[in-house]
Amino acid sequence: MAPVGKLYCVPTMSQTKTIRSVCALAGLELEIPEYTHFSDNQKPEFLAKFPHGKIPAFEGANGFNLTEGAPIARYLAGLAPNSGLLGSTPEDVAVVDQWVHFVESDIAAHADVISGMLKNFFPYNKGIHTFLAEHQLRSLTTLETHLSTRTFLVGDRITLADITAASVLQRVVAVTADAAVRAKLINTVRFLETIVHQPKLEAIFGPTEYTEKALQYVPPKKEKAPAPPAAPKEKKEKEKPKKAADDDDEDDGNLVPEEPKEKNPLELLPKSTFNLEDWKRAYSNKETRGADGSLEWFYANFDKEGFSVWRLDFKYNEELTQVFMSSNQIGGFFNRLEASRKYLFGSVGVLGQANASIISGVLILRGQESKAAVDCAPDFESYDYTKLDVLGNQQDKAFFEGALAWDLEVDGKKWADGKNFK
Amino acid sequence: MAPIGSLWGDLRQRQTKYILSAATIAGLEVDLKPFEFGVTNKSPEFVAKFPFAKIPAFEDEDGFILLEGASIARYVASLAPESGLLGNSIKDAALVDQWIHFAEHEINAYTDLVWQLVERFFPEKAYSESVHKSVFERQERSLKFLEQNLNLRKFLVTDGITLADIILAGVIQRAARVTLGAAERALYPNVFAYYARVAGDPRIKDIFGAADFVEVPVAPKKDE
Numbered sequence: 001m002a003p004v005g006k007l008y009c010v011p012t013m014s015q016t017k018t019i020r021s022v023c024a025l026a027g028l029e030l031e032i033p034e035y036t037h038f039s040d041n042q043k044p045e046f047l048a049k050f051p052h053g054k055i056p057a058f059e060g061a062n063g064f065n066l067t068e069g070a071p072i073a074r075y076l077a078g079l080a081p082n083s084g085l086l087g088s089t090p091e092d093v094a095v096v097d098q099w100v101h102f103v104e105s106d107i108a109a110h111a112d113v114i115s116g117m118l119k120n121f122f123p124y125n126k127g128i129h130t131f132l133a134e135h136q137l138r139s140l141t142t143l144e145t146h147l148s149t150r151t152f153l154v155g156d157r158i159t160l161a162d163i164t165a166a167s168v169l170q171r172v173v174a175v176t177a178d179a180a181v182r183a184k185l186i187n188t189v190r191f192l193e194t195i196v197h198q199p200k201l202e203a204i205f206g207p208t209e210y211t212e213k214a215l216q217y218v219p220p221k222k223e224k225a226p227a228p229p230a231a232p233k234e235k236k237e238k239e240k241p242k243k244a245a246d247d248d249d250e251d252d253g254n255l256v257p258e259e260p261k262e263k264n265p266l267e268l269l270p271k272s273t274f275n276l277e278d279w280k281r282a283y284s285n286k287e288t289r290g291a292d293g294s295l296e297w298f299y300a301n302f303d304k305e306g307f308s309v310w311r312l313d314f315k316y317n318e319e320l321t322q323v324f325m326s327s328n329q330i331g332g333f334f335n336r337l338e339a340s341r342k343y344l345f346g347s348v349g350v351l352g353q354a355n356a357s358i359i360s361g362v363l364i365l366r367g368q369e370s371k372a373a374v375d376c377a378p379d380f381e382s383y384d385y386t387k388l389d390v391l392g393n394q395q396d397k398a399f400f401e402g403a404l405a406w407d408l409e410v411d412g413k414k415w416a417d418g419k420n421f422k
Numbered sequence: 423m424a425p426i427g428s429l430w431g432d433l434r435q436r437q438t439k440y441i442l443s444a445a446t447i448a449g450l451e452v453d454l455k456p457f458e459f460g461v462t463n464k465s466p467e468f469v470a471k472f473p474f475a476k477i478p479a480f481e482d483e484d485g486f487i488l489l490e491g492a493s494i495a496r497y498v499a500s501l502a503p504e505s506g507l508l509g510n511s512i513k514d515a516a517l518v519d520q521w522i523h524f525a526e527h528e529i530n531a532y533t534d535l536v537w538q539l540v541e542r543f544f545p546e547k548a549y550s551e552s553v554h555k556s557v558f559e560r561q562e563r564s565l566k567f568l569e570q571n572l573n574l575r576k577f578l579v580t581d582g583i584t585l586a587d588i589i590l591a592g593v594i595q596r597a598a599r600v601t602l603g604a605a606e607r608a609l610y611p612n613v614f615a616y617y618a619r620v621a622g623d624p625r626i627k628d629i630f631g632a633a634d635f636v637e638v639p640v641a642p643k644k645d646e
Contacts, residue, residue, distance in 0.1 A: 052524075052567045064513055068527070071519035078512060091486050094497035101490040109531055123552040128539075142474045324559065331552030419552060 272306025
């Protein structure tokens with residue numbers, strides 16, 4: 001039998017498993033061409049057929065092209081009405097539709113954002129992670145109740161609703177629904193096992209990975225250089241609790257956030273006339289360059305004894321790929337600097353293009369050493385910090401101004417996107 | 423003509439608009455029941471019928487129950503195949519499906535996330551400017567794609583309004599009340615000309631109601 005068409009996809013996507021399973025049960029042959037994501041979907045041949053550039057994408061043997069996973073699955077199921085995959089009465093058809101929609105909007109959507117954050121496609125935020133996981137659990141409980149008296153979601157045979165749900169659930173039990181959560185979803189797990197072990201679907205779903213504990217965020221930590229001798233993250237440096245107030249050029253590892261009772265040494269510096277909050281307001285409300293701009297405000301108010309300006313450069317620029325992902329990396333780094341919000345301002349960008357870019361920018365921080373302000377972020381050592389003399393050195397000043405105005409250019413690489421920490 | 427069923431919804435909710443618009447164009451009557459958020463959805467009768475307690479929720483004259491806005495709208499449309507709401511062929515139906523899915527997942531999902539972020543449905547301090555920006559950028563990608571691809575057709579799938587147009591128009595209306603202020607909307611003239619055409623159709627313009635677009639995108643209130 002000739003293939004019904006080609007599916008451009010990656011094997012791990014839940015939509016891919018759904019579509020392939022539909023074809024297996026509908027007796028349709030589906031061709032899966034070689035495909036490399038982020039590369040093939042940007043080529044003109046692909047975009048000519050699928051202008052939005054996303055997968056899964058279906059190219060029918062008869063020239064009919066279709067995108068969006070669930071519609072592709074439904075269209076293919078509809079080509080084999082005897083399979084019963086869409087339901088056998090108009091009401092069943094609607095209820096199959098309802099469950100597919102429910103699983104996608106109320107379970108998969110949350111899984112997508114959570115996974116996205118864990119993999120740095122979105123900047124990570126713990127509050128959002130927690131909220132989405134709780135809402136997802138509410139939906140899983142609804143599913144659990146429905147399945148407590150049923151083998152299949154609709155009627156008494158397998159439908160598209162079951163396949164879609166199983167594909168999504170296989171991801172959920174690997175990411176958010178850990179052993180503790182699964183203890184309350186016994187029927188859902190039984191249902192998942194039933195579907196993924198259907199003889200024609202076993203090879204498509206593969207083994208199910210059940211996570212012991214819900215996945216947590218691990219910030220990207222690149223310690224390729226030998227660790228500095230100060231060993232900053234060890235808790236054993238308790239010898240100098242209050243003496244850290246003494247001076248500005250201390251460089252020890254005492255400023256560890258795990259000791260909440262220890263006062264932040266930056267609090268103990270002599271008062272400064274430069275008010276960081278006023279600066280942040282000026283930067284936000286004024287144009288950067290020009291008369292009455294925020295730069296003008298800065299030079300009029302800056303206190304170089306109480307604060308310092310630093311150039312920030314990512315150490316591993318050769319690893320950067322897509323601009324939006326690098327931008328998210330900056331966002332993630334800024335999220336992890338939250339504890340220093342009172343002592344820090346940043347304007348950092350991605351300069352250049354995909355696979356040929358750098359992360360560079362400036363920080364304005366309290367004190368004369370950068371470490372105290374940034375080492376609350378576990379990955380602070382992935383960046384180089386170079387002190388700038390913006391009042392006395394023309395090149396430093398130009399760099400500083402470019403970073404604030406978001407028009408910085410370094411080695412021919414132009415500012416593409418950026419983030420502010422304020 | 424007798425109503426085909428009862429709908430618990432809210433005229434301000436885009437999904438309720440989809441369903442009523444589909445019913446109107448299909449020439450079917452749906453009985454919109456009074457619904458008060460926080461009251462009706464906590465009443466024992468409602469929860470007994472709809473345990474998940476979300477709206478819209480539909481029950482037909484025979485007691486058949488259905489949830490999920492787009493699914494209800496599609497079911498209603500399927501009861502009147504001559505209306506053309508689901509297209510005129512299997513391929514049309516698949517394309518209507520594709521555009522509905524695109525509107526909901528590639529545009530509306532981001533509107534909802536931004537709304538939740540800004541209105542602080544997420545717990546205290548979970549507002550994140552970087553997440554907000556990331557999410558909005560994804561929506562922009564979809565809007566740019568629409569802007570470039572709406573040029574050539576009057577409606578998304580056929581020569582007349584289908585359910586895809588109704589749902590996409592509802593999604594655009596919601597986005598223009600949340601993520602797209604006047605400046606942002608000016609970037610998508612085709613999208614908004616299309617919206618005006620669909621939402622302005624005499625059969626459904628009262629259901630869509632006043633545009634109520636925002637001047638500037640919603641932002642978190644500064645209540646430190």
